[in-house]
Amino acid sequence: MEHNKKWAIVSLASIPLVMTLGNSMLIPVLPTIEKKLKISSFQVSMVITLYSIVAIILIPIAGYLSDRIGRKKVIIPSLIIAGIGGLISGYAAWKMKDPYMMILIGRILQGVGAAGAAPVVMPLVGDMFKSEEEVSKELGVIETANTFGKVLSPILGSVLAGFIWYLPFFSIxxxxxxxxxxxxxLVQTPDKREDPLPFKEFLKCIKGIFKKDGKWLYSIFVIGCILMFVLFGVLFYLSDMLESKHNIDGIKKGFILAIPLAALCLSSYITGKKIKESKVLMKWITFGGTILLGASVFAISFSENIYFLIGTFVFCGIGIGVALPCLDALITEGIEKEERGTISSVYSSMRFIGVAAGPPVFVLLMKASHQVMFYSITGLCVIAAFIVLKEIKPDEIE
Structure with a gap:
């Protein structure tokens, strides 16, 4: 039985890994897509943005459906839709004269698939394990797979595009x-739902959850959004600095971007194993992670030296990496199984908002001045730490 569960976790961990690759792998390839299709920077940014917007809108619906009809019945069709989306984008880039619109349609389908795949994994892990300690540990593995996807993405995207520029689409x-x-x-799940509540009663139940647990839930939603916003913003900044200031691009840039992400990945894995079921520990690790992140972003303002930048970004990665598994565990363990999919999907939507907003907001802040950017983001991290301190009360999270 234990052996079967280990394989089930490996299978589940493949989903956030694949979904992360499906989006982040294209980031280092965007300049090439812009040149090949002869489109503007704004148009090429839509390749990432449309995917995220569709996912943000559909994630709560996927969460609701997973609570009603079962997790696997939502995840498997969603993965197939994401694959079809990648196929459409790749085929359009390969065969069509003016493929831009069809590439976007393919990316929209990928966003639909992403909405119903990765976010449903978290409540499914909560369904599969009874012990809170086990849930925390396995969610750490899932979060590690997610962050490992971010580590692998810039390298794999650069390598595939080095052969044929549209190959990343076909890899999906x-x-x-x-x-x-x-x-x-390999995944056997408790998918059967006994007498699901009518929709009106279900809505009433969800409202009751937010009335009772709203304070700490809203706090986790905001913190998750801020962490992903800062992560994708600083990655964008580092990518820009490597090209514009240090003339580093291609696969070499991909490997450098992977260094802070590897720190994030490793710290997520270790945290997931150590936190067990201690909600007090989860709170203080999250607080420490946001403070470390804020201090690291503030430190970046002092130098553009490449070694200093990479070293500081490693600490950014650690700060985010220790906080994410704690937030995942608090959400999953604090909500009853019947509503877990819906609530955790709202959390996933908030994280996607952070992902979508990070790069464009950082562009605007960089245009104002780099100092304004660093101080604004540091302030945001301090706000996140204050929310952790003030609003997350372990004794209120059952």
Missing amino acids: PVFTAISVILMFF
Whole structure:
């Protein structure tokens, strides 16, 4: 039984890994897509933004459906839709004269698939394990897979595009097919729902949860959004600095971007194993992580030296990496199984908002001045730390 559960976790961990690759892998390829399609910077940014917007809108619906009809019944079709989206984008880039609109349609389908795949994994882990300690540990593995996808993305995207610029699109259906096979054969889930509540009663129940637990839930939503906003913003900044100030691009840039992400990945994994079921520990690790993140962002303002930048970004990665598994565990363990999918999907939507907002907001702040950017983001991290301190009360999270 234990062996089966280990394989189930490996299978589930493949989903956030694949979904992360499906989006983040394109970031280092965007300048190439812009040149090949002869489009503007704004148009090429839509390749990332539309994916995120669609996911933000549909994630809560996917969460609700997973609570009503079962997790696997939502995850597997979603993975197939994401694969079809990648196939459409890749085929359009390969065969069409003016493929831009079809690439966007493919990316929209990928966003639909992403909404119903990765966010549903978190409540499914909560369903599969009874002990809070086990849930925390396995959510740490899931978060690690997610962050490992971010580590691998810039490297894999650069390598694939080095062969053929549209190859990253075609890699998506291959990855999703692997996840579908793993999910189908290796994940046995408690998918049967006994007498699901009518929709009106379900809404009443969700309102009751927010009335009772709203303070700490809203706090976790905001903190998750801020962490992902800062992560994708500072990655964008580092990517820009490597090219504009240090003339580093291509695969070499991909490997450098992977260094702070590797720190994030490792710290997520270790935190997931150590926090067990201690909500007090989760609170203080999250607080420490946001303070470390704020201090690291503030320190970046002192130098543009490449070694100093990379070193400081490693600490940014650690700060985010220790906080994320704690937030995941607090959400999953604090909500009853019947509403877990819906509540955790709202949290996933908030994280996606941070992902979508990070790069464009950082562009605007950088245009104002780099100092304004650093001080604004430091202030945001301090606000996140204050929210952790003030609003997350372990004794109120059952």
